[in-house]
Amino acid sequence: MPELPEVETIARGVDARVRGDRIAEAWFSSHKQPFKTAALTQARGLAGRTIVSVHRTGKHIVCELGEAGTNETTAQWIVHLGMTGRLLVTTPDGPVAAHTHARVSLASGREIRFVDARRFGRLEFRELKKMEGFSAAGSEPMTIGTAEFAELFRGRKLAIKAALLNQQLLSGVGNIYADEGLFQASIMPRRRAGKLTREELERLRLALRTVLTHAIQLGGSSVSDYVDADGVKGFFQLEHCVYQRTGLPCRRCGTRIKRILVAGRGTHYCPKCQG
DNA sequence: CATTTCACCTGGTGGC
DNA sequence: TGCCACCAGGTGAAAT
Numbered sequence: 230m231p232e233l234p235e236v237e238t239i240a241r242g243v244d245a246r247v248r249g250d251r252i253a254e255a256w257f258s259s260h261k262q263p264f265k266t267a268a269l270t271q272a273r274g275l276a277g278r279t280i281v282s283v284h285r286t287g288k289h290i291v292c293e294l295g296e297a298g299t300n301e302t303t304a305q306w307i308v309h310l311g312m313t314g315r316l317l318v319t320t321p322d323g324p325v326a327a328h329t330h331a332r333v334s335l336a337s338g339r340e341i342r343f344v345d346a347r348r349f350g351r352l353e354f355r356e357l358k359k360m361e362g363f364s365a366a367g368s369e370p371m372t373i374g375t376a377e378f379a380e381l382f383r384g385r386k387l388a389i390k391a392a393l394l395n396q397q398l399l400s401g402v403g404n405i406y407a408d409e410g411l412f413q414a415s416i417m418p419r420r421r422a423g424k425l426t427r428e429e430l431e432r433l434r435l436a437l438r439t440v441l442t443h444a445i446q447l448g449g450s451s452v453s454d455y456v457d458a459d460g461v462k463g464f465f466q467l468e469h470c471v472y473q474r475t476g477l478p479c480r481r482c483g484t485r486i487k488r489i490l491v492a493g494r495g496t497h498y499c500p501k502c503q504g
Numbered sequence: 505c506a507t508t509t510c511a512c513c514t515g516g517t518g519g520c
Numbered sequence: 521t522g523c524c525a526c527c528a529g530g531t532g533a534a535a536t
Contacts (some may be wrong), residue, residue: 230528230529230530232530262512262513288530309530309531310530311529311530311531313513313515345513346514346515347512347513347528347529347530348512348513348514349512349513349529349530349531351530351531385506385507386506386507387507387508391507391508396530396531403529404528404529453516453529454515492508493508493509493529494528494529495529
């Protein structure tokens, strides 16, 4: 599943290839599901605009769009990959994959494609006018400080794993990195968020930062069908300590990794290291 | 308000 | 070999 490291990898790849390019025209599929903004509105909004830059906020890829000749952002195209979404930069003559929902052709001859079998992804177009730009609801796990991090969980009764997945609190952490971060911090996923000690919270904050940074360096985790903007897989799945390692020996102590359900999500942990 | 559950989707898997 | 029930999980709406 695309989470912060995967989305960051894709955003960087797309930015490197299309920054400064001009959108010639855009085509969208006729499904209703992946479109937060009506397809026609998006097609009209994108056409003719310049791509100022592409970056990540939480799990969202934000394309800053402007007018020819200026660097000012006048609109944004926001892509959320959901579970199976892919954002690819290709040539227009390549075969069109099944479940392609958007094709954005550029003046350079390149084409941006959004492919999403499950259609859990979201495509949104925003005119900025006097409105402020898009910002994710939760805090950025890569840069959040000690006090602010602790404050997110104070008094909360839900499981820490569930709290980490809540994008209103932290944005960018999904099932993989919640499990990996909790393992790295030696915290049992079912612990009540509000009951964690100051030391445990700080361990968790640093563990998340470490795991996410390492994952970005390796181009993300390719489980299910994640690939970057060039269609290339990441390598962080090879470094996973617990995620999808049910029954395998813990890399730290050899105990078999267990899988339980927390907040309706498959959750992997080491009963000894995180006991 | 906080928290939990469910619907949205399709491809892959395992059982028969 | 083929069929089908079931599972995966990000998110937002509905329920508790």
